[in-house]
Amino acid sequence: KERTDIKLKMPPAVYERVVVKNSPVYQYMKVSLVLEKAQTKLTAVEFKHLITTGLKSLYGEVGAAFPFDLLTFEEDTLTAVLRIYSRGLVRLWSSLTLLGFFQQQRCAFRVLQVSRTSSYTL
Amino acid sequence: MFLDDLMRELHVQLQHAGHTCLKILFKMFKQLEKTPRTVLACERSHLDHEKARLGTHVEQHFFNHKVSLLVPGCDRLPAELDSALNSMRSFLLVKNLPLSQLLDKEFLEKAVYKGSTYGLSYQTRIDEDNCFALLPNGKLVLSVDKDTYETLGLEGKPSQYQRRPAGRYVVSVDLKDRTMSPGGKGHQRVLKALTEHNPLSCDLLLSQHLPGDESPALQSLLSNHKLSEHRPRVSTHVMTSLPCPTLVTSDLQGEQQSCDPQSFLEWLGAVDAGVTFEEESGGYLSTYECPQPQTVLDSAVRCSVTGLLLPEDIYHLLDVLRRSVLEPKLAPWLALTVHGFQDSPVSWGTAEHGFLSGGENFYTLVLFQNLDYWICMATGSHDACPP
Numbered sequence: 001k002e003r004t005d006i007k008l009k010m011p012p013a014v015y016e017r018v019v020v021k022n023s024p025v026y027q028y029m030k031v032s033l034v035l036e037k038a039q040t041k042l043t044a045v046e047f048k049h050l051i052t053t054g055l056k057s058l059y060g061e062v063g064a065a066f067p068f069d070l071l072t073f074e075e076d077t078l079t080a081v082l083r084i085y086s087r088g089l090v091r092l093w094s095s096l097t098l099l100g101f102f103q104q105q106r107c108a109f110r111v112l113q114v115s116r117t118s119s120y121t122l
Numbered sequence: 123m124f125l126d127d128l129m130r131e132l133h134v135q136l137q138h139a140g141h142t143c144l145k146i147l148f149k150m151f152k153q154l155e156k157t158p159r160t161v162l163a164c165e166r167s168h169l170d171h172e173k174a175r176l177g178t179h180v181e182q183h184f185f186n187h188k189v190s191l192l193v194p195g196c197d198r199l200p201a202e203l204d205s206a207l208n209s210m211r212s213f214l215l216v217k218n219l220p221l222s223q224l225l226d227k228e229f230l231e232k233a234v235y236k237g238s239t240y241g242l243s244y245q246t247r248i249d250e251d252n253c254f255a256l257l258p259n260g261k262l263v264l265s266v267d268k269d270t271y272e273t274l275g276l277e278g279k280p281s282q283y284q285r286r287p288a289g290r291y292v293v294s295v296d297l298k299d300r301t302m303s304p305g306g307k308g309h310q311r312v313l314k315a316l317t318e319h320n321p322l323s324c325d326l327l328l329s330q331h332l333p334g335d336e337s338p339a340l341q342s343l344l345s346n347h348k349l350s351e352h353r354p355r356v357s358t359h360v361m362t363s364l365p366c367p368t369l370v371t372s373d374l375q376g377e378q379q380s381c382d383p384q385s386f387l388e389w390l391g392a393v394d395a396g397v398t399f400e401e402e403s404g405g406y407l408s409t410y411e412c413p414q415p416q417t418v419l420d421s422a423v424r425c426s427v428t429g430l431l432l433p434e435d436i437y438h439l440l441d442v443l444r445r446s447v448l449e450p451k452l453a454p455w456l457a458l459t460v461h462g463f464q465d466s467p468v469s470w471g472t473a474e475h476g477f478l479s480g481g482e483n484f485y486t487l488v489l490f491q492n493l494d495y496w497i498c499m500a501t502g503s504h505d506a507c508p509p
Contacts, residue, residue, distance in 0.1 A: 015173035016166045016374055019507065022159060024384060028391065044407055063151070069408035071397045081395050083410060087155035113464075114480040116160055116384075116500060117391030 027089045028071075028118040029111060031096060033078040036106040044073040047080060051092075054099035059091055068092060071118060081118050089114075158479050158503035164383045166374040169444060169493045175509075176497060179485060180440065180460075181433050182471045182509060184257055185242050188461040189436060190394050190426040193446075195453035197360050197421040204425075206442040210354045213329035213430040214340055215244060217348040220323040221264075222316040224256060225297070227304040232339040234260050234297050237332035239340070240432060244325040248465040249284075249477040254324055255467045258331070258433075260298035264322075265467040265474075266291055273320040276312065283476040283504040292467065292474060331434040354429030364419045365399050365412035369455060371494045383498045385413040387486055390457055393424060419453065436460060440487075447489050459486040469505050476504025 033047070042050075048070045055064035069083040084092050096109040167174045191207065193199060199207070223229060224241070233239040238258030246253045252266045264278070271278060271291035278293035301308035316322055330338040341349070367381035367389055376382025381389070389412060392399075399412055439458070447456050462469055464481035475483060480502045488496040499508035 014167070015171055017163065018165075018374055019161065019163045020384070021161055022157070024160060024162075024388075026388065027157065028388075048407055067409065069410050071392065071408055071410060072395055073407075081397070083408070086157045089157050090154045115391075115482045116162075116480075117387045118395040118397065 022086075024086055024116040026083050026116075027086050028115050029082045029084065029089075029092070030113040030118075031080055031082060032110045032112060033080075033102075034108045034110060035078070035102060040102075040105070041075065042078060042102075043075070044070060044080075047073055047078070050099070050102055051082075051096065054095040055092065058095040058098055063091065064095075066091070079112070083118070160500070160502055161505070161507050162384060162387075162498060162500045163508040164374055164496060164498045166371070166494070166496050169489075169495060174495075176440070176487070176495060177437065179470070179497060179499065179509065180436050183433060183460065183462055183483075183485065184240060184468065184471075185255065185463045185466040186431040186433065186436060186460050187463045188426060188428045188459075189431055189439070190424060190459045190461075191439075191443075192390065192393060192422060192424045192457045193452065194364075194366060194419050194422040194455070196423055196451065197362075199358065199423050199425060200446050200449065200452075202442050203446050206439050207425055207427055208356055210427055210429070210431055210435045210439075211329060211331075212351050212353045213327055214344070215350050215352060216326045216328060216344055217350075218323050219326045219344070219347055220316070220321060221254060221262075222313055222321065223344070223347075224262060225304075225309060225313050225316065226343075229343055230297060230304060232343055233330060237330055237336070237338075238434075239328065239330045240430065241326050241328045242430065242463060242466060244327050246324060246465060247477070248467060248475065248481065252322065252324070253465060253467045254322075254326070256326075256328075257468065257472070260296060261472065262295045262297055263467045263472070264293040264295075266293065266322075270320060270322070274315045274322075275319050276315050281476070282474050283478070294472070327430045329430050329432055331432050352429060354427045354431060356425065356427050358423060358425045359396075361393070361422050361424065362420065364393070364422050365416050366419045366422070366453075367413040368415045368417060369488065369490075369496075371490050371492070371496075374496060379415060381413045381415075383496065386488075387498060387500070389413055390459060390486060393422075394426070394459070422453075431460075443489055444493065447491055447493070452491075455488050455490045457486060457488050460484060469501060470499075470509050473506035473509075476502075478502060478504045 066085055066088040071081040071083055073080045099109055239256060240258055241256030243254040252270055255263045268289050276293045278291040280288035281290035281292055284290040295312055328340055330340050332338055367386055370380035373380035443456055462483040466475055469475040469483040482502045483505060485497055485499040501508055
């Protein structure tokens with residue numbers, strides 16, 4: 001009789017563990033743009049266009065032909081969260097590094113954090 | 123005739139060269155598509171299951187920087203949960219603390235042997251600077267560059283992630299070991315290394331958990347150093363009409379009707395980053411959508427706490443969550459994400475941690491109303507597989 005009692009008390013759930021390697025299809029980047037003239041304002045559309053231009057100038061039409069998303073954009077700090085296919089991460093990152101001009105003024109991208117989710121600690 | 127042959131030969135050669143060129147280009151693009159290794163370990167069980175290792179995972183993740191909680195189905199946090207989040211203990215920031223201070227007899231007796239003390243060097247980068255950590259089990263971990271290692275004269279191991287050529291070494295000293303008691307052989311050797319050979323110092327974040335109601339003695343122990351006390355920062359947001367993926371407890375791999383853990387983590391991240399799910403510019407800016415199948419929540423609260431957060435406090439939070447999830451008014455689950463410090467020398471337990479591209483080490487707990495849970499532990503490329 002005792003045994004059945006114990007069985008009834010046992011929770012129905014099981015223990016299951018799954019380990020996945022290299023699973024993320026997307027990678028998320030938090031980047032900020034530093035401009036020579038700090039008072040310059042940019043809209044989200046201009047910001048995304050700037051990055052696309054950078055990609056095309058480094059990799060050409062075909063090399064740059066992969067989509068990326070601008071998830072958030074703060075106009076005050078020019079900080080954005082980008083979502084990119086994992087296989088495009090290196091290409092996007094390198095083109096951000098080499099992007100040096102926005103409308104004839106010098107600029108630089110700072111990569112603040114790279115992660116598998118856009119939940120940032122910074 | 124001769125010219126014709128020559129032309130044909132040239133044509134073949136050119137074709138061949140073009141082919142090789144294309145091959146090289148193709149290979150280059152393939153190389154560019156490689157991304158650093160990542161690991162995601164997911165577990166599903168019940169809080170009372172004999173094999174449930176939730177407590178161990180929480181306890182072993184020593185250095186937590188940010189806790190974010192998502193409570194669907196309410197527009198205000200339940201009072202008990204709110205107080206648990208606001209009562210996370212404060213921590214100290216000690217400026218320019220010589221590491222030899224950690225070997226002081228009084229410090230050892232009041233901080234290391236008694237209760238658990240957590241210490242982590244502040245604003246040091248794990249891939250460039252010397253980083254230090256004092257673990258609650260009494261281990262002092264020094265992750266130092268090659269030059270520092272050679273001047274220290276302590277025994278260590280080359281870092282797993284900078285091996286050839288070894289540019290970084292990890293020295294682990296067990297302060298609770300018998301030889302490390304004040305005056306002991308090991309103690310003298312380490313003290314000599316940290317005072318004479320290379321007097322290392324750093325800004326250190328410190329916090330202590332003592333059993334019972336005893337108040338921590340750290341402040342009085344380090345009173346002759348410049349120190350400041352900080353409270354964890356709490357921020358709360360209420361969201362309305364939030365699209366939310368459907369989770370099925372038994373479907374951890376997302377094979378049936380549930381959202382798979384990776385997509386769910388991405389959605390949680392998007393909620394945490396404040397992503398709006400309505401596209402305004404006709405799909406030019408973003409094509410991100412909430413994973414299917416989805417429902418729309420009338421309201422949800424997300425709350426995040428940042429600071430040096432102790433596993434003991436998170437464990438207490440888990441207890442409160444366990445009680446809160448049973449409230450019938452709330453949605454069928456709660457999600458808690460705990461981020462580790464990116465530049466900590468260890469991630470889980472004493473497993474070495476590195477940075478490479480992100481240095482991420484975090485876990486997300488999804489607690490369901492029937493007390494089943496999912497825990498997803500993620501690490502980056504310079505990290506061991508989560509326990």
